[in-house]
Amino acid sequence: MTEPTIYELSSPGRTGVTFPDPDVPRAGLPENLLRKDLPLPELAEADVVRHYVNLSKYNYSVDSGFYPLGSCTMKYNPKINEDTARLPGFAFTHPLQPIETVQGNLVLMYTLQEWLKEISGFAALTLQPAAGAHGELTGVLMMRAYHKDRGDTKRVKMLIPDSAHGTNPASSAMNRLEVVQVPSDARGNVDLAALKAACDDTTVGLMLTNPNTLGLFDEHLEQVIKIVHDCGGLVYGDGANLNALLGILRPADVGFDLMHINLHKTFSTPHGGGGPGSGPVGVTEKLADFLPSPLVGIVEDNGEDEPPLYGFVTPKKTIGRIKAFHGHFGMLVRAYTYIAMHGPDGLRRIAEYAVLNANYVKVRLKGVYTVPFDRLCMHEFVAEGQWADAPGIRALDVAKRLMDYDFHPPTNYFPLIVNEALMIEPTETENKGTLDAFVEALLKIAAEAKTTPDLLHEAPHKTPFGRMDEVKAARELVLCCWLPEDYEKKG
Amino acid sequence: MTYIPHSPKEREAMLTAIGVKSLEDLFKDIPSKQRFPKLDLPPALTEMEAAAELGELSIGNENVRTDLVSFLGAGAYNHYIPAAVDHILRRGEFSTAYTPYQPEISQGTLQSIFEYQSLICALTGMDVSNASHYDGATAVAEAANMAYAQFRGKRNRLVISPTVHPQYRETLRTYVQGLGLDLAGDDPNANLEAGPEALEGLIDGNTALVIVQYPDFFGHVYDFTNLIDIAHGKGALACVVANPTALALFKSPCEMGADIVVGEGQPLGIPLSFGGPYLGFFTTRKQYIHKMAGRLVGETVDNRGQRAFVLTLTAREQHIKRERAISNICSNQGLLALAAGVYLSLLGQSGLRQVAELCYHKAHYAAEKIGRVKGYSICFDTPFFHEFSVCCPKPVSEINEHLLEHGILGGYDLGQDYPSLKDHMLIAVTEMNTRDEIDALVDALAEVSHD
Numbered sequence: 021m022t023e024p025t026i027y028e029l030s031s032p033g034r035t036g037v038t039f040p041d042p043d044v045p046r047a048g049l050p051e052n053l054l055r056k057d058l059p060l061p062e063l064a065e066a067d068v069v070r071h072y073v074n075l076s077k078y079n080y081s082v083d084s085g086f087y088p089l090g091s092c093t094m095k096y097n098p099k100i101n102e103d104t105a106r107l108p109g110f111a112f113t114h115p116l117q118p119i120e121t122v123q124g125n126l127v128l129m130y131t132l133q134e135w136l137k138e139i140s141g142f143a144a145l146t147l148q149p150a151a152g153a154h155g156e157l158t159g160v161l162m163m164r165a166y167h168k169d170r171g172d173t174k175r176v177k178m179l180i181p182d183s184a185h186g187t188n189p190a191s192s193a194m195n196r197l198e199v200v201q202v203p204s205d206a207r208g209n210v211d212l213a214a215l216k217a218a219c220d221d222t223t224v225g226l227m228l229t230n231p232n233t234l235g236l237f238d239e240h241l242e243q244v245i246k247i248v249h250d251c252g253g254l255v256y257g258d259g260a261n262l263n264a265l266l267g268i269l270r271p272a273d274v275g276f277d278l279m280h281i282n283l284h285k286t287f288s289t290p291h292g293g294g295g296p297g298s299g300p301v302g303v304t305e306k307l308a309d310f311l312p313s314p315l316v317g318i319v320e321d322n323g324e325d326e327p328p329l330y331g332f333v334t335p336k337k338t339i340g341r342i343k344a345f346h347g348h349f350g351m352l353v354r355a356y357t358y359i360a361m362h363g364p365d366g367l368r369r370i371a372e373y374a375v376l377n378a379n380y381v382k383v384r385l386k387g388v389y390t391v392p393f394d395r396l397c398m399h400e401f402v403a404e405g406q407w408a409d410a411p412g413i414r415a416l417d418v419a420k421r422l423m424d425y426d427f428h429p430p431t432n433y434f435p436l437i438v439n440e441a442l443m444i445e446p447t448e449t450e451n452k453g454t455l456d457a458f459v460e461a462l463l464k465i466a467a468e469a470k471t472t473p474d475l476l477h478e479a480p481h482k483t484p485f486g487r488m489d490e491v492k493a494a495r496e497l498v499l500c501c502w503l504p505e506d507y508e509k510k511g
Numbered sequence: 512m513t514y515i516p517h518s519p520k521e522r523e524a525m526l527t528a529i530g531v532k533s534l535e536d537l538f539k540d541i542p543s544k545q546r547f548p549k550l551d552l553p554p555a556l557t558e559m560e561a562a563a564e565l566g567e568l569s570i571g572n573e574n575v576r577t578d579l580v581s582f583l584g585a586g587a588y589n590h591y592i593p594a595a596v597d598h599i600l601r602r603g604e605f606s607t608a609y610t611p612y613q614p615e616i617s618q619g620t621l622q623s624i625f626e627y628q629s630l631i632c633a634l635t636g637m638d639v640s641n642a643s644h645y646d647g648a649t650a651v652a653e654a655a656n657m658a659y660a661q662f663r664g665k666r667n668r669l670v671i672s673p674t675v676h677p678q679y680r681e682t683l684r685t686y687v688q689g690l691g692l693d694l695a696g697d698d699p700n701a702n703l704e705a706g707p708e709a710l711e712g713l714i715d716g717n718t719a720l721v722i723v724q725y726p727d728f729f730g731h732v733y734d735f736t737n738l739i740d741i742a743h744g745k746g747a748l749a750c751v752v753a754n755p756t757a758l759a760l761f762k763s764p765c766e767m768g769a770d771i772v773v774g775e776g777q778p779l780g781i782p783l784s785f786g787g788p789y790l791g792f793f794t795t796r797k798q799y800i801h802k803m804a805g806r807l808v809g810e811t812v813d814n815r816g817q818r819a820f821v822l823t824l825t826a827r828e829q830h831i832k833r834e835r836a837i838s839n840i841c842s843n844q845g846l847l848a849l850a851a852g853v854y855l856s857l858l859g860q861s862g863l864r865q866v867a868e869l870c871y872h873k874a875h876y877a878a879e880k881i882g883r884v885k886g887y888s889i890c891f892d893t894p895f896f897h898e899f900s901v902c903c904p905k906p907v908s909e910i911n912e913h914l915l916e917h918g919i920l921g922g923y924d925l926g927q928d929y930p931s932l933k934d935h936m937l938i939a940v941t942e943m944n945t946r947d948e949i950d951a952l953v954d955a956l957a958e959v960s961h962d
Contacts, residue, residue, distance in 0.1 A: 022817050026626045026856050036857035037593045039865045043946040046868075047875030050894040053732055055762045059633045062859040069595050072623065072853060076604035079619035083603025096514050097607050100558050105784075106597070109569025112576040114583050115786030116923060118911065121579070124571025125785050138551055150645035150788070153829070153841040157686075164689055187841050189834035194656070195689045199834040237540040268538055273545040284842075290603075292846030293620035294610040294642070294806065296788035312685070340685035344586060344648035344678040344775070345786025357565055363555030366513045368547070372534040373515045379537060380525040396529075396537060423616055434830070451516040452525060478814075483615045486814040493811035493823040497800070499639050500629035501810075 023074045027501045030061035032508060036068050059503050078484055079293070080428050086454050088381075090400045090431035090443025091185070091233055093263050093285035098361075101288065101354035110353050115345040119319070119331040125349065126330035129316040132356045133300075136281060139359075139367065140262075141270030142302030144335075146311045148347040152260060155280025155299030156191035156227070159256050161339045162278065162303065162310040163225050164195060166254065169310075169337060179218050179226040179248070181210050183234055183435045188227040188258060197224060204437060208236040208393035210244050219247055225254035225277070231261045233435040233443070234393055235378060235400035245275035254278070254307075259299075262286045263447070264375055264399035267368025278303040283348075287355035298351035313338040314346070373448035374399040377455060381446055384459040388466045392438055400445035402438045410469035415440035417476035418465055424482045425461035512557050575783065575920060580948045582877075584898050584939025585728070585923035586647065586676050587786065588778045590756070590866065591943060596780045596853045606846055610806075614821045615813070620845060621820035625808045627852040634758045634855070635772040636765025637794035641805035642843040644791030647752065647775030648682035651675070651722060653793060653804050653838060654750040654771045655683055658720035659690065660837050661748065661802050666719035668693045670710055670742075673701045674727035675752060677928040683722075693717075699929045703729070704891055707738040718747040720771075725753045725764060729925075729937065730874070730898030731891060732761055739768040748799075755779055755792070755851075757896045759867035771795045780854025781847055790847040801827060804838030869942035870897035873949065877940050880953045886960035890935065898939045900925060900932065903956075907936045910959050917955045919948075 063071075080087070087094035105111070113122050133145050149155035160178070167175045178192040181202045189199040200218050205211040210228070226248045231237045238244060248255050257271050257279030263286045265271065271279050283289045283298035291297075303311060312335075319331035332346075362370065375398050382391060382401045389403040405415030419429030419442065431443040446455060468475050480486065517525075522534075531537060538546060556564060575581035581589045600606060604619060611617030611624075624642045631640040644650040655669055669692055671680060680697050687694065695713040702709060707723060714721055721742040726732045739749040750771040751764035756778045758764075764772045776790030777783075795803050801824070809823035829836040858866065874897040882889040886904030901922070903910055911921035922938035929935075940949065 022819070023622065025622070025629070026852070027629065030859075035859050035861050036595070037862045039591070039862065039869060039942055042869055042872045044872050044876035044949070047872050047879075049760070049871070050732065053734060053761050053894060055758070055760065055766070058759055058860045058864060060630065060855055060858075060860045060863060062861070063856055065593075065595055065857060068853060068856045069599065071856070072599045072605075072849075073602070075619040075622055076599075076602045077619065078617070078622070079604040079608045080613070080616035081604045082607035087609070089609055092609055094607075094609060097603075098514060098558075100562060102601060102606075104562065104565040104569075106782075107566060107569035108574050108576055109572040111782040111784050112574040112589075113572050113785045114575055114581060114589070114783050114920065115587050116583055116585055117573070117920060118915070121573040121915070121920070122785065124568040127571060128568050135552055141548075150649070151842040153839045154645060154649075157839055161685065161688065186828075186830040186833045186836070187839050190829035190832070190836040190839035193834040193836070194686075194839050197689075239540055242542060267550055268547060269541050269545055270548050273548065274542055290606040290846075291609045292606055292844075293608045293617075293623075293849065294845030295842035296645075296844050296847060297842045298788075339688065341648075341678060341681040342685050343682055343787075344646050344676070344789075347786070348788040349785040350782075350788055353565070357561055360553070360556050360564060361512045361558065361561045364550035364552045366555045367550065367552070369513055369515055372537070373517060375537045376517075376522065376525055376529075376534060379529045383529050396531075396540065419613070420615065423613070428616065429613055449514045449516065452521040480615050485615045485618055485817060485819050488614045488813050488819055488821045489811045490821055490823070493809040493821045496809075496811075497797075497823070498810035499807060499823075500625070500632045502629065502633070 025501045026071060027061050027503055029063055029067055029071060030503060032062060034062040034064050036063055036065040085426055086450060086458055087428040088430050088444045088446050089428060090445040091260055093445060093447055095288055095447035096449035097288050097290040098358065101357050104357045105350045105353040123330060126316055128356055129352060130330050132352055133316060135359050136300055137302060140279060140281060140302045141272030143305040144308035144311055145300055145302040146315055147300045147352055148312050148342055149280065149299040149301055150343055150348055151295065151297035152280055152282045152299045153187040153191060155301045156187055157194060158301050158312055158342050159278050159280060160191050160195050162307055163254050165310045165339050166307055167224060174222050175224045177222045178224050182437050183232045184227060184229055185258060185260060207239065208234045209238045209240055212240055212243060215244060215247050219251035219253060221252060223251050223253040225256055227256045227258060229258040229261060231264050231398035234402050235397040236393060236395060237398055241274055260285060261399060264371055266371040267364060268371045272304060278307055283351050283355040288358045289351045289354040296348050296351060298348040309336040310339055311335045312340065312342045370448050377446040377448060377450055381444060381455055381459060385462060388463055400443060403442045403444065404438060404440050405442045406440040407469055410473060413469040413473055413476055415442050418442060421465045421476045421479035422461060423480035427458055427461060512555055579918055579920040581920040582922050582938045582940060582952055583920050585937055586775060587783055588939060588941055589783060589943050590778050590941055592780050592782060593857050595857060596850055599853050600846060600850055605849055611822060618819060621808050623849050623852055625820045627848040628808060630852055630855045631792050631794060634755055635753065635794045636763030637772050638797040639800055640792060640794040641803055641807050643848045644793055644805055645844060646789040646791045648679040650773035650791030650793045651679045651752055652683050652686035654773050655687060655720055656838055657802050657804060658748045661799060662719050666717050668695055668715065668718040669720050670695045670713045670718055671697050671722040672710055672724065673698050674703060674729060675722060675724040676728050707733050707735055710738060711741050714742050714745050714747055716745055718745055720748050720750055722750045725751050726757055726896040729900050730895040731893040732896055734767060736767045756867050756870060759863040760871060776851050779851035781850050788844060788847055790844045790851055802837060804840045806843050866942050870940065873944055874899060874940040877938065877949045881956060884953060884957045884960060887956060897941060898937055901936045901938055903934045903936055904960050906934055913959045914955050919952055919955055
């Protein structure tokens with residue numbers, strides 16, 4: 021049932037596309053610089069299309085079913101976004117065109133900047149970062165630049181709660197900052213005493229995900245922020261969980277200094293099997309001068325009767341450019357379309373129903389699955405995939421067995437502070453029927469864990485592929501395939 | 512318009528199950544003073560209205576398919592994209608899946624990335640390719656990061672040619688600003704005609720990485736074999752930033768001895784889309800694999816004995832190693848790697864070579880014609896691929912304004928980045944430009960020269 025590789029399907033002399041003969045004289049080629057062979061496969065268009073369509077059938081996707089992957093916000097991605105991003109006026113504009121010829125793009129970017137500022141409460145914002153982790157890197161660079169600009173050169177320490185995404189410490193370390201882990205308390209909040217003890221005049225700041233990766237809103241958020249501010253540190257918000265806060269709370273209003281926003285989570289741009297993402301970063305007034313360059317701004321105000329001219333501006337103390345060109349523009353078009361269709365009330369409903377769905381699933385699993393930190397959750401929650409009376413069953417087994425019931429598993433083994441974690445984020449786009457079916461499957465699996473544990477150990481059974489030999493992959497490291505040696509003879 | 516499916520009855524049943532009276536009751540942990548802000552945003556549109564609004568915005572641009580004839584490149588190229596590429600990309604099975612952390616139900620993504628890695632290795636000649644980075648600029652920054660890690664931070668110099676894309680150099684400066692690295696060669700006032708030899712003197716025993724571009728920002732094709740030998744002689748690594756289309760025609764950087772080959776994959780079936788999302792490809796030699804950032808797909812078998820693919824060597828990555836990871840990289844450009852895979856599969860050996868040759872011949876035709884127009888001259892006497900610089904009789908912005916009146920998108924103004932190249936335009940020609948279009952460009956350039 022496996023699909024051959026594109027190289028195995030290759031046959032000498034085939035091609036999927038041909039191009040016109042040159043309509044200009046041929047120029048001499050520099051012989052000493054030419055390459056001899058180009059080992060690319062040769063296929064007809066139909067071969068290629070069938071190959072990729074066959075491969076696509078091996079994927080589980082949001083378009084095919086429920087994908088409650090915690091912290092990833094796998095909501096339904098509206099189809100209209102795909103159409104708007106492909107409009108020729110957007111798709112076929114060059115990033116270096118004169119600004120007068122791309123006012124449509126620039127108005128869209130400017131407006132999206134304004135909308136995201138309104139939604140998050142920040143004073144200024146860059147659309148340039150390519151993904152959440154890229155936004156974090158941008159944020160950390162800005163935090164450093166801010167302290168340095170004030171002559172405050174002692175600050176080398178980034179505080180990060182133990183429930184944080186791995187990208188937070190990695191982004192800090194990329195800037196050679198020292199990472200100090202802050203523990204959580206018994207209710208899943210940041211431990212205030214530990215935070216206080218960690219804060220001093222060497223603290224760059226705190227990177228805080230709120231609601232955190234347990235799906236809990238920190239009950240002492242204002243105190244947490246105040247403690248960090250009191251020692252001169254800045255508070256960075258990891259916006260991975262912004263879906264729970266749309267129209268509910270603007271992070272800047274409670275004191276966050278800067279935050280990235282994942283357009284591919286909260287604002288419905290498709291995850292693409294691992295990207296492209298988009299991770300705009302919003303900042304308060306005091307950090308605005310440090311934003312990456314360039315930003316979109318009004319470069320010529322033409323009075324009341326004429327529209328202004330939009331263009332690019334460079335913040336005064338910018339950290340510089342963080343990628344080529346202007347960010348993932350195609351993703352910006354999708355996010356713009358999504359926000360335009362929701363308006364202020366629609367955005368608030370997203371958060372309300374995301375939180376409703378998560379709490380509903382949590383309540384229905386109660387008593388069968390252990391949910392540490394039993395409080396009302398936000399858009400996600402973490403359950404344990406283990407039972408005292410089902411020794412040998414792990415979260416991984418539950419996750420794999422869920423595939424047999426045609427659901428994508430939740431995130432497992434994250435956050436690290438819960439044993440055998442199953443992190444469940446239903447999102448707002450799922451109806452009660454789907455959630456009920458998912459709960460029924462999880463309840464059945466909990467029973468199977470005790471009665472027929474092998475069913476879980478050997479799962480999945482009904483998928484086209486079974487569990488993988490990951491050790492073999494890492495030991496043998498076969499990372500690419502080639503045309504066979506006797507390829508020419510084959511033709 | 513929202514995508515929330517709940518009926519009022521379902522909502523009530525769910526609230527009852529949870530034990531709260533209203534949706535608002537779910538948010539009691541939120542500080543009450545700031546709770547439920549009134550957002551000042553335009554009212555919601557229906558899909559029909561949104562489609563119209565976005566259509567309106569999009570026609571506020573002049574695009575390079577129906578409005579303008581483009582001779583602009585400088586890192587983003589207008590190539591033909593076969594129809595099948597986007598038809599595959601639009602499949603929700605690919606576009607709405609997440610990172611393939613559950614391999615049993617992600618073989619589509621995993622095998623397509625494995626094939627992408629294979630195709631990129633074939634093109635560059637290198638041993639291993641990762642699953643991609645954000646773009647060419649960040650791939651260069653990751654190469655620097657990798658070299659720094661390779662020498663455990665003990666070598667603090669990076670040598671970069673001033674003829675590497677100005678935005679890539681700027682991105683690199685941003686990435687390394689906290690590391691106390693010495694960036695040598697990054698000087699736009701340097702002698703740009705000196706070729707690779709100009710960098711030789713900058714490479715010392717403290718150099719971690721030498722970075723050059725192939726063809727360089729001005730379109731020149733140099734053989735870097737000597738330079739790379741010298742770098743290796745000092746114990747440094749060498750990174751070549753390559754244009755993937757050019758690799759169909761010219762010697763691979765692997766043959767020249769490169770340790771890392773990166774580049775911008777946009778020419779491989781990805782629309783210009785005003786600069787993104789694009790695709791950063793990243794390859795290296797097998798011995799450096801553990802220091803390479805980004806995701807990696809490897810072949811294995813499943814418990815039914817079927818060949819299958821998984822993410823491998825994940826212990827290098829941030830979600831396992833946290834602050835000890837080499838990079839914070841999390842996402843790749845999955846869907847765009849898929850686009851490049853489909854594009855390369857469709858074109859194959861002959862198609863990609865045809866594209867490269869068309870670019871080459873047409874660019875040379877244009878250069879030869881423009882060089883004969885009074886007032887213009889072609890700078891540098893070096894082999895070039897599909898881009899070349901022209902010394903103009905007037906400021907480039909003025910010439911481009913005139914070209915726009917003729918529906919022509921002129922070249923890049925090199926004076927923005929290189930003071931010595933004031934009044935120099937970088938012109939790009941691809942298979943999309945017909946002879947008639949090139950002749951029209953030449954005529955329009957002649958007109959500016961005359962008035």
